[in-house]
Amino acid sequence: MQFFLDTALLSEIEEAAALGLLDGVTTNPSLMAKAGIQDFDAHYRAIAKLTPGPVSAEVISTTYTDMVAEARHLSNLASNIVVKIPFIPDGVKALRTLREEGIPTNCTLIFSPVQALIAAKAGATYVSPFIGRLDDIGHEGMEIIRQIRQIFDNYGFETKILAASIRHPLHVLQSALEGADVATMPYSVLRQLFNHPLTDKGLAQFLADYQKLHARS
Numbered sequence: 599m600q601f602f603l604d605t606a607l608l609s610e611i612e613e614a615a616a617l618g619l620l621d622g623v624t625t626n627p628s629l630m631a632k633a634g635i636q637d638f639d640a641h642y643r644a645i646a647k648l649t650p651g652p653v654s655a656e657v658i659s660t661t662y663t664d665m666v667a668e669a670r671h672l673s674n675l676a677s678n679i680v681v682k683i684p685f686i687p688d689g690v691k692a693l694r695t696l697r698e699e700g701i702p703t704n705c706t707l708i709f710s711p712v713q714a715l716i717a718a719k720a721g722a723t724y725v726s727p728f729i730g731r732l733d734d735i736g737h738e739g740m741e742i743i744r745q746i747r748q749i750f751d752n753y754g755f756e757t758k759i760l761a762a763s764i765r766h767p768l769h770v771l772q773s774a775l776e777g778a779d780v781a782t783m784p785y786s787v788l789r790q791l792f793n794h795p796l797t798d799k800g801l802a803q804f805l806a807d808y809q810k811l812h813a814r815s
Contacts, residue, residue, distance in 0.1 A: 599774045602782035604762070606633040606641065610785035611648045622651030624704070624762070624782040626682065627658055639675055646676030654704045656682035665692040673701045680723060682706045685713050690720045697721030704760060711745035718750060718757035724780070729773070730763035740772045747777040767791050
């Protein structure tokens with residue numbers, strides 16, 4: 599399973615790349631605004647330079663014509679840009695057009711397996727089910743990953759499942775077990791994947807034993 603970072607902060611992307619775990623980046627206008635980014639185009643280019651993997655850049659338009667025009671513009675910013683398209687009727691229509699033009703897409707705001715099926719039929723490169731947001735309203739978010747995986751395997755869809763709205767390391771584990779192709783996560787969650795109390799305890803014991811051995815000499 600690939601690890602994408604869900605952020606607009608270049609410092610976090612650089613740190614994830616230094617760990618050797620960065621396969622791609624997803625971001626959106628909300629993350630950009632939170633980071634205080636004014637020039638979206640320049641920032642997308644900067645992100646694209648930090649990773650050879652896919653960089654999802656989201657359209658802000660909601661009509662077919664405007665989404666397609668914006669997608670063409672975003673795609674021209676860097677060779678590894680993937681255009682995020684919302685799951686709405688005009689967005690689905692745009693997915694097919696962009697597929698015909700060879701522009702990779704990430705259909706976002708997926709909350710049901712049937713939505714993912716429609717996006718795959720329209721030619722989306724990725725679908726992004728939001729598992730954390732489903733958990734927030736009392737649904738089992740991971741069930742959608744399980745069902746999409748079965749549907750895609752049943753019919754041989756090449757569309758990749760990109761597990762999004764990941765809140766904690768258990769979401770990453772469950773996504774891997776259910777066959778998601780990608781997990782996109784905040785940098786804080788990526789760091790948490792390293793943590794285990796027994797690892798910390800074991801390392802502390804090794805270091806203490808080393809110090810005792812050298813204290814005798």
